[in-house]
Amino acid sequence: MVIMLDCPNFSEGNLDAKGQTCESGIQALRHRIAVFNLSRSSDSTDERKRSMSISENFGNPKGLIGRLMLSGMNMGHTPMAKWGFAQFEVPEAAVVVDIGCGGGYNVKRLLERCPRGHVFGVDISEESVKKSRAVNKSEVGKRCDIVRASVEVLPFDDHVLDLATAFETVYFWPDIAENFKEVRRVLADSGHFVVINDPGNPNTHWEDKIPGMRAYTAEQVAETMEAAGFSDIQISSEKNMFCVNGTAK
Numbered sequence: 001m002v003i004m005l006d007c008p009n010f011s012e013g014n015l016d017a018k019g020q021t022c023e024s025g026i027q028a029l030r031h032r033i034a035v036f037n038l039s040r041s042s043d044s045t046d047e048r049k050r051s052m053s054i055s056e057n058f059g060n061p062k063g064l065i066g067r068l069m070l071s072g073m074n075m076g077h078t079p080m081a082k083w084g085f086a087q088f089e090v091p092e093a094a095v096v097v098d099i100g101c102g103g104g105y106n107v108k109r110l111l112e113r114c115p116r117g118h119v120f121g122v123d124i125s126e127e128s129v130k131k132s133r134a135v136n137k138s139e140v141g142k143r144c145d146i147v148r149a150s151v152e153v154l155p156f157d158d159h160v161l162d163l164a165t166a167f168e169t170v171y172f173w174p175d176i177a178e179n180f181k182e183v184r185r186v187l188a189d190s191g192h193f194v195v196i197n198d199p200g201n202p203n204t205h206w207e208d209k210i211p212g213m214r215a216y217t218a219e220q221v222a223e224t225m226e227a228a229g230f231s232d233i234q235i236s237s238e239k240n241m242f243c244v245n246g247t248a249k
């Protein structure tokens with residue numbers, strides 16, 4: 001793999017001999033993303049213009065309602081994100097992906113926490129990608145790249161990332177058993193996968209109100225992580241929020 005040849009310490013936290021994030025490794029990751037973007041097809045115009053209800057926009061924001069909801073989620077998810085970021089470590093030179101990055105505030109928070117690292121944002125929604133790029137414009141193309149992709153096929157080589165985060169998104173993933181294996185594939189050994197959810201009061205039955213949502217419990221997330229190749233799985237929780245942190249073994 002090109003990354004390994006150019007960047008001998010890539011598997012040890014993506015650092016070069018001076019302890020900086022390895023630039024040639026990041027370039028190789030960018031090349032992979034460029035090829036991925038060329039090969040993927042975009043939404044049809046009909047699909048983009050399709051009017052959707054507010055509840056449909058949680059899982060794949062589109063159009064004007066999607067844009068408004070992304071701004072709303074950036075603000076509304078802030079208390080949960082603050083709690084969530086206190087539950088796990090971000091090494092200062094980490095190479096990170098935030099999957100289902102939505103409006104990009106968590107990409108911004110990750111960039112602040114790894115000042116010598118690199119943060120990729122991935123989202124299936126074109127509107128999320130645009131919003132995340134705008135929110136992080138001072139770092140995009142430098143220490144940050146935002147790419148449109150599904151968790152089903154992540155645009156990275158095997159074992160190249162140190163940390164994958166997923167805030168308020170696994171509810172909408174098509175098959176978490178398979179999707180967690182895909183996350184494991186791109187993480188280096190000893191890398192971390194962190195899932196943070198606030199499924200709300202179970203009596204509200206959000207699954208019945210939001211199309212395509214599955215409100216997994218922390219235990220279900222942890223069991224799925226274990227089956228996908230993660231160990232030393234830690235669960236923390238407060239009120240209805242939970243964080244599940246697994247180590248790639």
Ligand SMILES: C[S@@+](CC[C@H](N)C(=O)[O-])C[C@H]1O[C@@H](n2cnc3c(N)ncnc32)[C@H](O)[C@@H]1O
Nearest residue numbers: 059060073100102123124125150151167169172
């Ligand atoms: C409820 S929003 C959360 C956004 C952000 N993480 C936050 O905490 O504000 C869920 C996001 O997951 C994205 N998403 C849903 N399915 C996805 C998939 N298969 N792959 C990548 N992203 C996905 C949606 O497009 C949306 O932006």
